[in-house]
Amino acid sequence: MKIYRRTLLISLFFTGLVGCQSIQLEEPNIKITKQLQQSALASPLAYDLVESLTVEVGPRLAGSNKDLLAVRWAENKLIKLGFDKVYKEAVQVPVWSRGEARAEVISPFSQPLVITALGGSIATPKEGLRAPIIRFDTLESLKRANRSDVEGKIVFIDHITERHKTGKGYGKTVGGRSRGAISASQKGAKAIVIRSIGTDHDRMAHTGMMRYKDGVAKIPAAAMSNPDADLINLILKRDPNVVLDLFMSSQSHGFATSYNVIAEVTGNSKPDEIVLIGAHLDSWDEGTGAIDDGAGVAIVTAAGKLIQDLPQKPARTVRVVLFAAEEVGLVGGKAYAKAHKNELEKHYIAAESDFGAGRIYQIDYRVNESALEAIHAVSSPMVGNGVKLGSNTASGGPDVSMLPKQGVPVASLRQDGHDYFDYHHTPNDTLDKIDPMALQQNVAAYAQFAYLMAQSEVELRPITTGANLKPVIIEAK
Amino acid sequence: MKIYRRTLLISLFFTGLVGCQSIQLEEPNIKITKQLQQSALASPLAYDLVESLTVEVGPRLAGSNKDLLAVRWAENKLIKLGFDKVYKEAVQVPVWSRGEARAEVISPFSQPLVITALGGSIATPKEGLRAPIIRFDTLESLKRANRSDVEGKIVFIDHITERHKTGKGYGKTVGGRSRGAISASQKGAKAIVIRSIGTDHDRMAHTGMMRYKDGVAKIPAAAMSNPDADLINLILKRDPNVVLDLFMSSQSHGFATSYNVIAEVTGNSKPDEIVLIGAHLDSWDEGTGAIDDGAGVAIVTAAGKLIQDLPQKPARTVRVVLFAAEEVGLVGGKAYAKAHKNELEKHYIAAESDFGAGRIYQIDYRVNESALEAIHAVSSPMVGNGVKLGSNTASGGPDVSMLPKQGVPVASLRQDGHDYFDYHHTPNDTLDKIDPMALQQNVAAYAQFAYLMAQSEVELRPITTGANLKPVIIEAK
Missing domain, CATH: 3.50.30.30 (Glucose Oxidase; domain 1)
Structure with a gap:
């Protein structure tokens, strides 16, 4: 209750500062984000998903048989979870054996x-x-x-x-x-x-x-x-x-077909506008791909499912993208940017979870500098989940890192990574390295983020770089 | 200074309790054990030894070429350190490859x-x-x-x-x-x-x-x-x-010759009586044998060296034994017991360091129950190094564990082993797992122990078991 009042106050404060923008942090949004948090913190879904992926699939190096098994696993899970749409997009990925x-x-x-x-x-x-x-x-x-x-x-x-x-x-x-x-x-x-x-x-x-x-x-x-x-x-x-x-x-073996696997919660009033939350489905071959990036797959999938289950869907479409072949060169991310080139202007914002399961302590954006305070006001309910409102220097995560160049705003939900590089890319990347409660906190943050962004009326474009705050020039392709 | 006074008081207290035994915890002993502690805590020798063994020899599975390299390494080090005697005793060890x-x-x-x-x-x-x-x-x-x-x-x-x-x-x-x-x-x-x-x-x-x-x-x-x-x-x-x-x-390959490597500081007045401090020289093959048992080798060697360097040697001989082939069945320990059968009655006490480099927090004995308090009084200077005086249930360590059956009193210098079994018998048994300061505390404890035992006038035999306190029957061989 205390938090609830504080976030309202924060909203009003920001509204005062950026009166020129319509912020629309209405009470229903606050209530729903609070419910999303409570649901996330009570749900075993994310842990069940990463357990399932690491146990039933395990290592899934891009282009391997297990990679295709992971694609089938993802499709089945997303369909079973009842997303409005589930589909996949072929990606040509390099094949290499250790x-x-x-x-x-x-x-x-x-x-x-x-x-x-x-x-x-x-x-x-x-x-x-x-x-x-x-x-x-x-x-x-x-x-x-x-x-x-x-x-x-x-x-x-x-x-x-x-x-x-x-x-x-x-x-x-x-x-x-x-x-x-x-x-x-x-x-x-x-x-x-x-x-x-x-x-x-x-x-x-x-x-x-x-x-x-x-x-x-x-x-x-x-x-x-x-x-x-x-x-x-x-x-x-x-x-x-x-x-x-x-x-x-070790040896290279040409290319194989893998897939970006995608699920959507169709937006209520702006279904063609996209809030993208992603993770990557592939992993290195020596661990079981728990923190990299089974955790991310579980976090964004469980967050998307919470939005899917809301009695009333948010305005924009929430798109969960499980990228192919991140480890071997952001291949799925690049393929997505290419395949969705004409739709990128409709991407309101994008964020990828790819840093294990450590708690999220801060959200950074990469938006137009003049919109930062307004989007902070929109994001203020996230504070109640332990997430500080941070800078305007986000990259968004590996598979969406190419999107800002094409004008797409991004956010980085910063996780506590103090032990991430103890296990990263080793046989030690196994399920026991994930703290179920920290994983749930991540789901809460992504669910809140996705919902708030899907409802936001703040104009985030044209985005400005973190360093010099100049607008990013969209590359002609 | 405070500790010094307290240990004196403890000695007097114990003297009162066990007045029938001559305890002889004289001031010079206290002074020397204090000096031994100070020297140990200031000396890089033990760390240098375990670094040298793990870097210049590394894994040394019993019966392998590297095992023989370790034997040569040990002989050379012990000779260079100036022990009164250095010799080796052949042991037939089983050979196995992973x-x-x-x-x-x-x-x-x-x-x-x-x-x-x-x-x-x-x-x-x-x-x-x-x-x-x-x-x-x-x-x-x-x-x-x-x-x-x-x-x-x-x-x-x-x-x-x-x-x-x-x-x-x-x-x-x-x-x-x-x-x-x-x-x-x-x-x-x-x-x-x-x-x-x-x-x-x-x-x-x-x-x-x-x-x-x-x-x-x-x-x-x-x-x-x-x-x-x-x-x-x-x-x-x-x-x-x-x-x-x-x-x-994996495969067995019969037997090969390895060696127990032994160094002695000759006793001043009772040179035929032995205080044995040991460790094992062999290791498993996947790590570099740092905690198991490079640490022990370093601890007892550095402790022996401190005794060797005293201006006046203690009464009994201090014998440093680096056992062969502990990992593959206490082979060196058994061979020692057999080869020294006729000398075992002259072994005043024996202890092996084989539990990594965690700090020693307690010393347990296995002596005649009626001698426990007296030997505690003798050991009381060890309290100043963080070592509590414990029970009468020691096993002495793997390679001396067969000696009590033959009447030899033993001591177990108990180490903090909370992380020992994280690394034990894995590729992770490497030098970085050793805390140099904890290693020095071990050296101080073993040096004090060896010195005090070599000076003690407490009769420790016949030893009694920890459980029922009956005297141990010496097996007829």
């Missing part, structure tokens, strides 16, 4: 290492390869190195990922994973083995996508666990000449 | 599992084996099962290891690992795959020794990680007919 990855220090001491192939990597020669390693603190220091120092060696990027609630440590180190092979190859390296982009001390390597570049020779790329990277440092302290044996049999 | 271990649920859903072979297990047939699983809560429930329910199946013992500071959860579940294959085979099972004996939620399986029994068919035995055991339960909830594919290529 194979085996083994590494061993053979000099000055013999030490087997725990490694894993980075996604998209080529294999080593069948007999493996042997070379001395050369260590770099960061990708940047590799870029500054002399070719003569790197040539013929295995590059070891030793960049430690820092733990932060926001997960911002990942952004600082992930370049070494995604682009390290290009830089290493440009300097003549035979292979690259990075310190895992992860905050844990488990002897598990973190996989994740890497890229090659046309005109630059492809070299094998792997990650070693953090304890293994520590070990290499201690060996280097004793002898700078560390020789590694590396064997990898 | 090979590969793979398992996959193939029905009702396909799910690859993370497993590892239990030590000593035979392989599956080359083509692997396929069978339905049958789940048991405990080894005891397997023992009660009908043969017709078990025959032709893969037994899954699902006993969860509870977390305790004392590590007592392990004692409740480890029987399923060590003896499960015998019971399963007696009921006609094709194989056994247990829930890991570990307190973690990492997707790593815990290995450890298992046994067969003459006259009972050998069947393959493996452990799955805790998240995999959770997964199996969730699959069973959906369908009781769960079929597993299992492949293992």
Whole structure:
């Protein structure tokens, strides 16, 4: 009751500040968002969904048989949940298999290492390869190195990922994973083995996508666990000449068809306008894809179901999109943007849940700067669920990150990610890492968000960038 | 200063209680134990030793080349540290190789599992084996099962290891690992795959020794990680007919020679009387053997070195024993007891450090009940290092656990083991799991213990059992 009164006061305050916009945070909206929260916090649906997906499907690497099984799983679930519409859209996705990855220090001491192939990597020669390693603190220091120092060696990027609630440590180190092979190859390296982009001390390597570049020779790329990277440092302290044996049999297999799976709650008065809440259905192959991104699938599906079950649907259509092949290059997200190009102007806002199941503590937007306070006023009932109203610097999440360039406003519902990168992209991404109560809080936040956005009368466009607040220019396609 | 006064008071108190025994807790002893503590807490030696062993040798499975490398490492270190005597004693140890271990649920859903072979297990047939699983809560429930329910199946013992500071959860579940294959085979099972004996939620399986029994068919035995055991339960909830594919290529290779490596600080006035502090040099093969038992090796070696460096040696000889092949059946410990049979009556007391590097919070003895208070009085300076004076129920540690039967008093320096079974017998047993300051506290405790025992004038024999306090009968050999 206290919260209810406070949110009303906040609304009135914001209404005063931005009187030029019609905010329409009417009492029924507040009541309904409160009910959505209560329903979400009492419902086992999201946990049941992520349990079902991880147990009955499990690992579902894009383009694999299990990926198609996940698509069928999603269609069946969404139909069974009674969404107004359920359909899928074909996406061509790259197919890659991990194979085996083994590494061993053979000099000055013999030490087997725990490694894993980075996604998209080529294999080593069948007999493996042997070379001395050369260590770099960061990708940047590799870029500054002399070719003569790197040539013929295995590059070891030793960049430690820092733990932060926001997960911002990942952004600082992930370049070494995604682009390290290009830089290493440009300097003549035979292979690259990075310190895992992860905050844990488990002897598990973190996989994740890497890229090659046309005109630059492809070299094998792997990650070693953090304890293994520590070990290499201690060996280097004793002898700078560390020789590694590396064997990898990962392989690319062309393309296959996968699907974005979509469910909708048809809007009551503006059915052609879309509020998109998404997650990605694919996962890496070593865990069961619980936090990445079974949790997101469960959160947005359960949130959509709560809207579906309302006695009166909100004005706009709420569209739940379960994207294909996020891990291997945001493939489903890009395909969606292309397939829905002509409809993007009707997308009121989009947000993706793809950061595990940690509690949401803040919502950031990316809207026209002058609309920020008004949309904050609209969002104010979310405060009662522990969600602060934040900045105008959202990216929206990986699969919708290309939409702002096309004029679509986005929101980022920021989750507590302090342990997300302990498990991310490892065999440790399993159901036990999800806190059911935190998952429910996420469902409440997404349900409230979707409902409030579907009812909002605030004009969010043209969106402005976070940095300089200039309007984003919509690219001509 | 406060502690110093208190320990003196405690000594006087105990002297009053047990006036029939000469306690001799003289001021010089108190001063020296205080100095030993200060030196231990200021010394990087133990950490340097465990770093050196894990980095320069690493995994050292009994009977492997790396095991012999560890023996050479130990001899060299002990000689370099300047012990009065350094020698080694040959031990015949069983040789076993892990090979590969793979398992996959193939029905009702396909799910690859993370497993590892239990030590000593035979392989599956080359083509692997396929069978339905049958789940048991405990080894005891397997023992009660009908043969017709078990025959032709893969037994899954699902006993969860509870977390305790004392590590007592392990004692409740480890029987399923060590003896499960015998019971399963007696009921006609094709194989056994247990829930890991570990307190973690990492997707790593815990290995450890298992046994067969003459006259009972050998069947393959493996452990799955805790998240995999959770997964199996969730699959069973959906369908009781769960079929597993299992492949293992582990193999026994007869016997090889390894060594107990021994160092001594020769006693000043009773050089033929022995205070034994030990640890084991071998490790499992998947980690680098940091907590099990690199830590113990480092603790007792560094403690011995502190005694070695005293201006005046204590009365008795302090013997540091680095046992061979503990993991594969206390082989070094048994060999020591046999080789030193005629000298055991001269062993004043023995203790092994084999529980990681958690802080020591208590010392338990196994001595004549009437001597307990007197030996507590002697040990009272240890209180200043955070060590409480405990019970008379010690086992002494695995490699000295057979000594009480032969009349040798033992002590158990109890460590905080709340996280020990998170890492125990997994690839996660790496150097980063050791807290250098806790390691130093252990060194201080062992140095104080060794010194005080080497000076003590309390008669500890004949030892009495903890339970009924009857004297232990020394077995005729």
